[in-house]
Amino acid sequence: MGRSVPAVVRALDILELFGSSEELSIPDIHSRLGFPRTSVHELVGTLVERSYLAPVPGQPHRFRLGVGVFHLGAAYAERLDLAREGEAAAADIAAVCDETVHVAVLDGRSVVYVAKADSTHPVRMVSAVGRRLPAHCTAVGLMLLASLEAGRVDELFPPGEKLPALTPNSLRSPKQLRERLARIRERGHAEEYCESNDAVACVAAPVSDRDGSTVAAVSISVPTMRWSPERAAELARLVGKGAEALSGRLGHRGGPG
Structure with a gap:
């Protein structure tokens, strides 16, 4: 296996946070993982763009898991x-x-x-x-x-x-x-x-x-x-x-x- 990519590791760490928390904000993620706030913003933005996270309706600064995670999970379950x-x-x-x-x-x-x-x-x-x-x-x-x-x-x-x-x-x-x-x-x-x-x-x-x-x-x-x-x-x-x-x-x- 090759060397792990820090940005990918951080993105996965963020996704895994949502496994135990239904909704999180940027400050929540920053405080729990200790990542720079700018990096958290960029990573969350990318995950939202790819539908792995989604803004909470009526609370655009809070996020929850998106449909992209469901699609991956469903594809895994089918196999x-x-x-x-x-x-x-x-x-x-x-x-x-x-x-x-x-x-x-x-x-x-x-x-x-x-x-x-x-x-x-x-x-x-x-x-x-x-x-x-x-x-x-x-x-x-x-x-x-x-x-x-x-x-x-x-x-x-x-x-x-x-x-x-x-x-x-x-x-x-x-x-x-x-x-x-x-x-x-x-x-x-x-x-x-x-x-x-x-x-x-x-x-x-x-x-x-x-x-x-x-x-x-x-x-x-x-x-x-x-x-x-x-x-x-x-x-x-x-x-x-x-x-x-x-x-x-x-x-x-x-x-x-």
Whole structure:
């Protein structure tokens, strides 16, 4: 990369100020950034000309973000691809922990895996992008179900119904599921031990879009021979950071999903 251009850096600093302030005047910008007042005038004038800033109606000396910023944001959003961004995020996480990483979305009562990065260990989880599993049996599915409103969970899993099981450890009733989801909401991440596979444990965290809605979950899957309470805590922190990074790739700016 070449040397940064000071005038461009200053213009971007000004635009980023408006991310936390709805309206600002020239004196406001000058006092917050410390740029020379003349430079602020020139930079704001240029940004107004290019529609990245706009005068506040009735207050011509105060400014707010202009339609040019919206057009850029909309163009970026149109090019976002959960699968593509998920592959990159999964690869980043797997590079740190060297375990299998999945990104999945909820489809009714099932999860669908949309991205994956493999471990290099001889013993690893065998799975595939596009595979579907019962949501209540997987860490990613439990995480996604925990993001739903209680009424929606009741619709998907009516009280009294017996849930299909993949292993002896799988949840069997909607009551057990609701209790599990409540604990997941408190913790902010989900774990499962041999509930979808007799020899695999998983930990998962939620992924948010630019509106703050949970749109996916990321999980790290580990053979039980490499699982321990200490390892689980370590991977929970890692998957949380990875999910946050993927949320950022999708336009989320922080805060609860």
